[in-house]
Amino acid sequence: DIVMTQSPRSLPVTPGEPASISCRSSQSLLHNNGYNYLNWYLQKPGQSPQLLIFLGSNRASGVPDRFSGSGSGTDFTLKISRVEAGDVGIYYCMQGLQTPTFGGGTKVEI
Amino acid sequence: QVQLQQSGPGLLKPSQTLSLSCAISGDSVSTNSAAWNWIRLSPSRGLEWLGRTYYRSEWFNDYAESVQGRISINPDTAKNQFSLHLHGVTPDDTAVYFCARGFGVVDVWGQGTAVIVSS
Numbered sequence: 001d002i003v004m005t006q007s008p009r010s011l012p013v014t015p016g017e018p019a020s021i022s023c024r025s026s027q028s029l030l031h032n033n034g035y036n037y038l039n040w041y042l043q044k045p046g047q048s049p050q051l052l053i054f055l056g057s058n059r060a061s062g063v064p065d066r067f068s069g070s071g072s073g074t075d076f077t078l079k080i081s082r083v084e085a086g087d088v089g090i091y092y093c094m095q096g097l098q099t100p101t102f103g104g105g106t107k108v109e110i
Numbered sequence: 111q112v113q114l115q116q117s118g119p120g121l122l123k124p125s126q127t128l129s130l131s132c133a134i135s136g137d138s139v140s141t142n143s144a145a146w147n148w149i150r151l152s153p154s155r156g157l158e159w160l161g162r163t164y165y166r167s168e169w170f171n172d173y174a175e176s177v178q179g180r181i182s183i184n185p186d187t188a189k190n191q192f193s194l195h196l197h198g199v200t201p202d203d204t205a206v207y208f209c210a211r212g213f214g215v216v217d218v219w220g221q222g223t224a225v226i227v228s229s
Contacts, residue, residue, distance in 0.1 A: 054215040101159065
């Protein structure tokens with residue numbers, strides 16, 4: 001299985017300030033179709049995970065442009081340009097190149 | 111808009127079988143362009159993918175090694191839903207279970223079912 005490693009595990013943030021989460025995979029997630037099979041999710045308190053970013057850098061429908069994904073191969077980053085109070089929760093990366101595996105999560109709190 | 115609605119019991123005793131269903135609206139379990147997954151979340155394991163079923167001219171299943179041998183995921187085309195059966199549960203199977211759609215990208219999740227295994 002591909003192992004996914006996220007950092008940091010906990011991220012205190014300040015509204016209006018930027019934030020960044022890193023995700024590394026034990027194998028390259030670059031498919032020969034040119035896409036990186038790396039997705040980002042946010043699980044808000046009491047809710048199911050929701051898709052934020054898919055295939056490395058594509059925002060899901062309805063996701064504000066404050067969220068962006070970047071990276072290729074084995075190193076990926078999720079950035080929030082200006083954190084809002086509603087962004088708190090646990091962020092997960094997930095690889096979909098093989099049978100899915102998830103990072104351990106990053107808890108974002110104000 | 112695709113929605114997934116989960117159902118099933120939330121309290122089990124050790125050695126029993128966990129059975130959950132996931133009803134699909136807005137898509138078909140027989141689609142050639144998606145897979146239907148079960149994923150769980152626990153404090154000890156985090157998010158853990160358990161398995162999936164999908165149709166590509168015939169039905170396929172993939173299962174996680176951690177539950178191989180005691181899991182089955184089955185489509186029900188008549189009801190447009192799919193189910194999870196996990197046999198011989200232990201307290202270590204206590205978690206919130208989610209059904210979800212996707213192959214490569216998991217984009218729609220069910221509401222989650224809290225399952226507790228306790229004697």
